[in-house]
Amino acid sequence: MDEDRLPGTASAGLSIRECRDMIKKSLQLPKVKFLRENLEKSGCKVEDNFIKAINCHNQMAGGYAPRRGIFVCSNEMTCQDDVNQVILHELIHAYDECRAANLDWADCAHHACAEIRANHLSGDCHFKRELLRGNLKIGGQESECIKRRVMKSVTSNPYCSATAAREGMEAVWNVCYNDTQPFDRAL
Ligand SMILES: [Zn+2]
Numbered sequence: 001m002d003e004d005r006l007p008g009t010a011s012a013g014l015s016i017r018e019c020r021d022m023i024k025k026s027l028q029l030p031k032v033k034f035l036r037e038n039l040e041k042s043g044c045k046v047e048d049n050f051i052k053a054i055n056c057h058n059q060m061a062g063g064y065a066p067r068r069g070i071f072v073c074s075n076e077m078t079c080q081d082d083v084n085q086v087i088l089h090e091l092i093h094a095y096d097e098c099r100a101a102n103l104d105w106a107d108c109a110h111h112a113c114a115e116i117r118a119n120h121l122s123g124d125c126h127f128k129r130e131l132l133r134g135n136l137k138i139g140g141q142e143s144e145c146i147k148r149r150v151m152k153s154v155t156s157n158p159y160c161s162a163t164a165a166r167e168g169m170e171a172v173w174n175v176c177y178n179d180t181q182p183f184d185r186a187l
Pocket residue numbers: 001002003089093114115118153
């Protein structure tokens with residue numbers, strides 16, 4: 001669930017108030033609206049106050065606390081795009097949790113699946129964002145980026161060793177990468 005540090009965060013980042021304003025703007029994005037509509041259809045209405053701006057200490061960009069809400073780490077954010085990305089990523093986690101009653105975050109394959117989908121469908125690994133991170137390799141970059149970020153998140157799960165994280169990710173890769181619900185395809 002934890003996201004890796006975004007590029008260009010050497011500065012102090014945003015204040016809570018700036019971050020809150022950006023969260024409001026993110027809520028207007030068509031992709032964010034679409035995810036919220038689908039969460040609601042699945043029985044998990046996301047109120048505006050479901051997404052909070054907080055200051056974080058361990059270089060996280062944001063996170064999702066099952067059933068409690070999404071937090072965006074204002075001090076790690078530098079721009080609207082950072083905030084949009086975190087919200088999309090975490091809303092996909094909320095959607096996965098909502099649609100699958102038995103999602104078990106302590107299960108490394110379940111966690112890996114959620115991270116594959118969140119990193120794929122949020123656009124966290126779009127070419128442009130990878131360029132900003134300085135990962136310039138062309139060809140296969142998207143899946144490499146997703147795998148790198150999945151490993152980073154899943155190995156931070158206290159229940160998952162590096163081996164368990166890798167095995168979990170490999171076991172579910174095809175199914176979860178190709179599962180683009182609620183989108184028709186990865187945008
Ligand atoms: Zn995540």
